[in-house]
Structures are given as structure tokens and as C-alpha cells.
Amino acid sequence: MSSSETKYSTIVVTGASGLVGSAIKELIATEPLDSRFGRKRGERWVFLRSGDGDLKDPAQTDAIFEKYKPVAVIHLAALVGGLFNNMRHNLTFLRDNILINDNVLWSAYKHDTKKVISCLSTCVFPDKVEYPLTEEKIHLGPPHSSNFGYSHAKRMVDVQNRAYKDEFGCNFTSAIPTNVFGRYDNFDLEDSHVIPGLIHKCYLAKKNGTPFVVSGTGKPLRQFIHSLDLARLFIWMLREYDDVEPLILSVGEDEEISIKEVADAIVREVGFTGEYKFDTTKSDGQFRKPASNKKIMSLIGDFKFTPFDEALKDTVKWFTENYDIARTGFESSAAAKGGRAQPKEPEDTPPSSPRASFSAALNGTAQKVL
Numbered sequence: 386m387s388s389s390e391t392k393y394s395t396i397v398v399t400g401a402s403g404l405v406g407s408a409i410k411e412l413i414a415t416e417p418l419d420s421r422f423g424r425k426r427g428e429r430w431v432f433l434r435s436g437d438g439d440l441k442d443p444a445q446t447d448a449i450f451e452k453y454k455p456v457a458v459i460h461l462a463a464l465v466g467g468l469f470n471n472m473r474h475n476l477t478f479l480r481d482n483i484l485i486n487d488n489v490l491w492s493a494y495k496h497d498t499k500k501v502i503s504c505l506s507t508c509v510f511p512d513k514v515e516y517p518l519t520e521e522k523i524h525l526g527p528p529h530s531s532n533f534g535y536s537h538a539k540r541m542v543d544v545q546n547r548a549y550k551d552e553f554g555c556n557f558t559s560a561i562p563t564n565v566f567g568r569y570d571n572f573d574l575e576d577s578h579v580i581p582g583l584i585h586k587c588y589l590a591k592k593n594g595t596p597f598v599v600s601g602t603g604k605p606l607r608q609f610i611h612s613l614d615l616a617r618l619f620i621w622m623l624r625e626y627d628d629v630e631p632l633i634l635s636v637g638e639d640e641e642i643s644i645k646e647v648a649d650a651i652v653r654e655v656g657f658t659g660e661y662k663f664d665t666t667k668s669d670g671q672f673r674k675p676a677s678n679k680k681i682m683s684l685i686g687d688f689k690f691t692p693f694d695e696a697l698k699d700t701v702k703w704f705t706e707n708y709d710i711a712r713t714g715f716e717s718s719a720a721a722k723g724g725r726a727q728p729k730e731p732e733d734t735p736p737s738s739p740r741a742s743f744s745a746a747l748n749g750t751a752q753k754v755l
């Protein structure tokens with residue numbers, strides 16, 4: 386097979402209206418045909434969201450596989466939520482995600498899908514573990530108690546992948562991204578990840594002439610991956626990685642940066658000149674939880690991550706230019722302007738259906754968690 390030929394004719398991406406799926410969609414729409422991270426000749430990409438079918442429901446999931454007959458699936462769909470949502474709804478996060486993952490993998494097996502890459506999260510790792518996190522440490526102890534429902538459901542995908550391989554020889558695997566950020570993120574003030582939350586806060590502080598207050602001391606360290614880099618790694622995994630063992634997708638441990646450095650960069654990019662302070666009465670969370678990217682780096686060959694400042698600049702620019710249609714927690718204003726922001730549809734892909742109402746399940750605050 387030549388390098389421009391595809392192994393997979395139809396590729397379905399579940400959860401494609403979210404941060405990570407939007408980045409994959411953007412790459413497939415914009416990278417040159419047959420380029421390393423672009424669409425290959427003969428490939429049809431299908432980008433799904435909840436409106437295309439509720440993956441908690443086995444019949445709706447089966448109908449999706451029957452309709453598109455995917456040869457490969459990048460499975461991103463999940464019920465995701467901020468810390469407080471998780472703490473209040475551990476059973477819902479456990480149950481919904483177990484249902485979604487079980488339905489997708491079972492339908493993939495029944496429809497002879499050749500490959501599934503499911504998306505986990507670093508919260509699958511044990512709460513008490515020796516750092517750095519590496520792929521073989523997932524099951525060494527219980528995850529953090531705050532979001533144990535979500536974490537156990539995600540962890541179980543690794544167990545399912547191994548069982549499918551063991552019993553049926555399936556090529557199902559998983560990816561474990563660290564903190565993702567970029568365009569199309571969820572910028573909700575109450576329940577988002579640190580970067581989109583701080584960008585929104587700083588934007589409003591500038592607009593309203595109020596102080597920019599960052600929760601905690603600013604000292605904790607984190608690894609951040611730009612959503613477009615993560616999308617490139619998913620596309621590489623799709624084409625090149627055929628092993629059940631999960632892969633951590635992250636920048637290196639030497640690229641950990643502090644929350645203060647993140648906030649400083651946001652202040653710079655937003656152009657905020659007012660009062661800027663840290664609320665040290667608020668909790669810092671874990672000081673650091675570094676993950677090793679040695680395995681992916683040893684396999685992928687030449688790959689350059691987007692420098693943090695460049696990725697942040699792009700994200701802030703996108704947010705300020707798309708404030709009215711970004712996910713800010715004020716969805717009604719987006720609806721009034723014709724729906725929330727989405728990348729343009731790649732050629733030869735069926736259009737996605739509108740967002741379904743299911744994600745209002747948790748009082749309209751379905752969000753994401755690490």
C-alpha cells in the first residue's frame with residue numbers, strides 16, 4: 386500500500402462537537418489531501434454529536450454503526466463534568482460512561498469495525514502513585530475519590546479493550562491525553578478547565594474594569610497540550626498504532642508550567658492592565674501530576690508540539706473573536722445567533738445533526754473533567 390492510500394474507508398468520530406473532536410474535524414478540513422495529518426484519498430470522515438444518536442442507548446448506537454459502517458472509530462464521546470458536578474453525581478458519571486463505552490465497543494465488534502481508539506484521561510491513574518505517570522500504572526490503586534465514578538468508567542475501557550482482544554482478537558486501544566486546550570473549548574466560568582475558565586474571567590475583567598482573580602496560589606504545575614497537536618496524535622494513532630496498550634498523549638515532563646505562568650500569559654494575550662491577584666483561600670488541588678510522553682515520542686518519530694505561548698495566543702484570539710457563539714455557559718445567546726461555534730465541515734462528510742437536549746441532563750451544566 387502506498388503512503389497516500391488509506392487503510393480505513395469510513396472513519397467515525399464520536400463526540401466530535403467537543404474540544405478534541407472539533408480539532409480533528411478542523412485538521413481533516415484544512416490539511417492538504419494525503420498529507421501526514423490530512424485526509425487520505427478514499428477516506429470518508431463522519432463527525433458525530435449527541436444529536437446523531439444517544440450512545441447510552443444500545444439501539445441508537447447500533448443504528449449509527451448500521452448507517453455508517455465505520456471501518457475505524459475515534460471514540461471521544463463521554464459525559465464529562467467539572468469537579469463539583471462529578472462530586473455530586475458520581476453514579477451518573479459512572480453509569481452513563483459505562484453505557485456509552487460498552488455500547489460503542491459492542492457495536493464496533495458486531496459490525497466488524499477494524500479499529501477503535503477510545504479516549505481516556507489522566508484521572509484514570511491512581512491517586513497515590515509514583516510520578517511520572519506511565520502507561521502501565523493505570524490499575525495500581527484507586528483513583529482520586531472526588532470523581533471516582535467517571536475515572537472507573539474510563540479505566541474500564543482499558544479492561545474492555547484487553548478482553549475484546551483476548552476473546553475476539555479486536556484491534557481496540559486507548560489514548561490518555563493530559564490537559565487539553567484550544568479553540569471550541571468550553572469557556573464556562575463555573576465549571577470549565579483552568580485555561581478556558583481563566584481566559585473568560587480575564588476577558589470579562591478587562592471588559593467590566595474589574596480585578597482578575599485567579600483561584601489558589603498559582604504554584605501548581607501542569608502539562609498542557611494544544612487540541613490541534615492532540616488531534617495530530619490521534620490521526621497518527623489511527624494510521625500507525627495497532628496495540629491494545631494505552632498511549633499517553635502529552636507534551637514532555639520538562640514542559641510543565643505553573644498556573645501563575647498560565648495566568649501571566651493570559652493577561653498578556655487578553656491585554657488586561659487592571660488589578661490581577663491570586664485568591665489563596667481557594668484550594669490548589671494536586672501540586673503536580675507529571676505524565677511521561679516517552680512512549681509516544683519513541684514511536685512517532687519527528688513531531689513538534691506547538692509552543693505554549695503560540696497555542697494560547699491562538700486560543701485567546703479565537704475566543705475573543707467568537708465570544709457570542711463560544712461555549713460560555715450562556716448558550717441561549719449562541720442559539721439566538723444560529724448555534725454554537727463549530728469548524729467548517731470537511732468535504733465529503735455528512736453534516737452533523739444539531740446538539741440534542743440530553744446534555745442538559747445535569748441541570749444544563751454538562752461539562753468536562755480531566
Ligand SMILES: NC(=O)c1ccc[n+]([C@@H]2O[C@H](COP(=O)([O-])OP(=O)(O)OC[C@H]3O[C@@H](n4cnc5c(N)ncnc54)[C@H](OP(=O)(O)O)[C@@H]3O)[C@@H](O)[C@H]2O)c1
Nearest residue numbers: 400401402403404405434435439440461462463504506565
Ligand atoms: N478536555 C480535556 O482537557 C480532556 C482531557 C483528557 C481527556 N479528555 C477526553 O477527551 C474526550 C473529548 O473531550 P472534550 O473535552 O472534547 O469533550 P466535550 O467538549 O465535553 O465534548 C463531549 C462530546 O461528547 C458528546 N456526547 C456526550 N454524551 C453523549 C451521548 N450520550 N451520546 C452521544 N454523544 C455524546 C457531546 O455531544 P454534544 O456536543 O452534542 O453534547 C460532545 O460531542 C472525552 O472522552 C474526555 O474524557 C478531555
